Amino acid sequence: MKRTTISLLAAATALAAVTGFAAVTAPGGGSGATAAKSPVRLPVERSALVCPMAGSTDIADTRHTSYTPAGGGTAGEQGAAVLKPVIRSSVERAAEPGEDRAKEPGAEKRAITLKEPGKPVVAEEDGSEAPAFIGLATGGTAPGWTVQQTTAVTAGGGRGLLGLSCAAPRTEFWIPGASTAEGRQDYVHLTNPDDTPAVADVMLYGKNGELKTTLTEGVPVSAGSSLPILLSTVTTEASADVTVHVRTRSGRVGAAVRSTETETGSDWIAAAADPAGAAVLPGIPADATSVRLMVHAPGDRDADLKVELAGPSGRIVPLGGESLHVKAGMTTGLELKDVTKGEAGSLIVSPERAGRATPVVAALRVVRGKGDEQEVAFIPATGPLGERASVADNRSKGSTLSLTAPDAAARVKVTASAGEKGGEPVVKSYDIKAGTTLAVPAQVPSGLKGSYGLTVETESGGPVHGSRTLALPDDGVEMFTVQPLLDDRGTVEVPEAEADLSVLTD
Template identity: 25%
Template sequence: MSRATTRHSSGSRGRSRGRRLDVTTALSVVLPLLTAGTLLAVRPDDAARDARAPASTPLTRSVTICPGGGSEVALTSGTDASGTTSYVLGKREGETDVEPGSVATVSGGDGPFVARTEGDLAAGLVAGRFDEPLAAAECRAPAPDLWFTGVGAGARHTSVLELVNPDAGPAVVDATLYGVSGVVDAPELRGVSVPARGVVRLALGEVVPRVDELAVHVTTSRGRVSASIRDRQQELGTGGEAEDWLPPQVEPSTSNLLLGTVKGSGARNLVLLNPGEDETRATIRLVSPDAVFSPAGLEEVVLAPQSVTRVSLGEVLTGPDAEGVTGVLVDSPAPITAALRSYVGRDLSHAVTGTPVTAPTTVLAPPGDKRLELAGADAAGTVAVVARNAEGEVLADKTVKVRAGRGFTVPVPRATALLTVTPAGTGITGALVATDGPQVAVVRLRELLTSGLVADVRLGLP
């Protein structure tokens, strides 16, 4: 009896262990499946698909930098805001009040100028720096990516790259140099350290001496830097020398409109960079009050990959077809950069690709006789132009009707120190051209930087 009972109990324990093993086995299979199902249900890739673009926010803090140059810097407000900006000019620190419609001037040396502005004025501060005999430097916020086309590193034509770091930490810059035969090996231009609140100047003729046309792509990999190019043309054996600031291009484009042609006999070289890895072609046309047209004898230009090409426009821009011409339009299937370098009357000047302006903008005017060149309208519209002297007195108030496929010239009073341009119904590209005898300075119209971007940051899976 007891043995039978024992056998029965032993059988029950065996069946119980079997059931426990079956449950464990099932859980070992089911739990991973449930986990995988849960993860699939979360679908982390949805977060990527649901990513949102950065939000625009009003600019309440800004830094504006002018490269080293003349002893004075002009300031104004391009909006209705007024206020005080703190600045460093060379080794001098100070503050100055800035108001719309008039020009404030600070002086203190030929070093770089750095203005730090907070509040409503940050979105409208405009600065300008002009050298003698006549040259205009662009003052702007630090940018991480800029292109300079038509620089030199030889005895006759040479350039100096100036890097200004406005911040308390060091910055690092890389510059890629392009020549007529491709990318130039220039290790001295890679990993350039710019000390905190310091300036570095690189004379290309000393770093990479060459006689061909060059272009340089400047990128900031650490910190913030404002990059500028001071260009110099020298006549060997005669002592003749001229300097001018070469403005940058923000990015390569398939349509490059250059305003600010110069009258008189001399050299005019259109310099083109094809940064792509494939060959492309460029079509060159002239902009006049009557049309945008192709001049006789100027063929399509073949642009080798990652190379610089120079096209002489001396005869084209002084021939019979050039009467009334105000600019050059370069179109290409692939994005390229472009600059027109003119050496006329022993003066050096540059016309560089501009960007369309769609909102009211303000530009500070160099001394001398002046004219405003407009072109590139994408539709019929109007452009209101208001010229003021440094005290804010209105000297001229004009409204110009513009349309696509035409160039327009607006005379500006000589005493103009401040110009406000307001397009309506169309975007427009413009340049203020100042002349004083044979000296020429070209100042591009640029949209005011009135807002910043705030990244979309949300919780997500690691």
């Protein structure tokens, strides 16, 4: 055998050993070819999440609830999900570029560790000491890992219940629902989980297009740090409806907006689903006193849309939702007031004409209560929950599931996990009629002690979109927050193939 042939054979063998799934076939697919097998779905082995800085006032109480649903990983596989605090901000790190985050005082001591699926772990932080957190789950805790960050502020200008499902770091986020208007203080929080710096562009879009800002050269976010940016300080333009677009030039970040309103409380605004021709915004409470829809059309095409409410009995077009025109590159707001009329529902935004879809992103600003007892929350457009979605930090009272089947009927299975301090899981299935929203109090584990996780799995039928509302009334104020149910992507397709080395012979 020629030396060249031997070298090629060795190289091909090494390559197959490293990749584990490369396929080499003979040209023409003759009798010597090995057909690639269908991909198989296997549990993911690593999951990363970032939580923005929660502390802003001495009267805030924050809890982080870490949860992985049972049955998602390989039996007996070890691993752990660990959240570590970001002790210093990006600005502080920039002043000390040589600082090693692993050696920061208190970081290891304040870590939150989940060692087994099926039972949540909870950690609490008092006052303004709640930092950002960076987390990594491995092994059996990785598939479906979710973390809920919940902050209760019972007095002052930032009063409210702020909830957020901590997100995976990415390179791009669309966050409609923000504002630079008087009476609002909105911060976009950028958190870099990696060991290398990231550079992000932060663009703001209002009713007349992109706002002029001082963020034109890229925003540096140091390795392992978090950076809050007050939107009203980077632009002189006051706009009631703003879409925040975060895109990294290098690295990746987590991004979310913390919104505080003088009269109506505060909450987090999570990133919306990626731009698409239609948007589903699930989980408007039955007693909502004000609902405002904000839609942005990225790109260079206008969007002509219709707005429908999917309630318990079907889809209707509410007053004012017959036609919504959104100009390219601009953000449009639509006031729908008390659109639910006492029945929980979800908004569906779709092209006014079939076949004329323009990608959009959307979010809702929802208010409950009146006068001094108002409270605000935000609902971003969300994609289907897919095979499975989970949400953590559910209490014995106050958790409501909203499930919407926009087009076709569906059936889902809901599992309430064991509690953090005790209790037995409970499983129940629900049928959702086509074009409707089903809002039900979340079932509670038997013998519950502490908070628990909820997992929703699609059993049959069409796509389902959903959210969880957590309500914790305080002194007459209906404090609440809404988190979308997102596909947990707990499994990944892995191609199954074999190497055919006949291609290396003459």
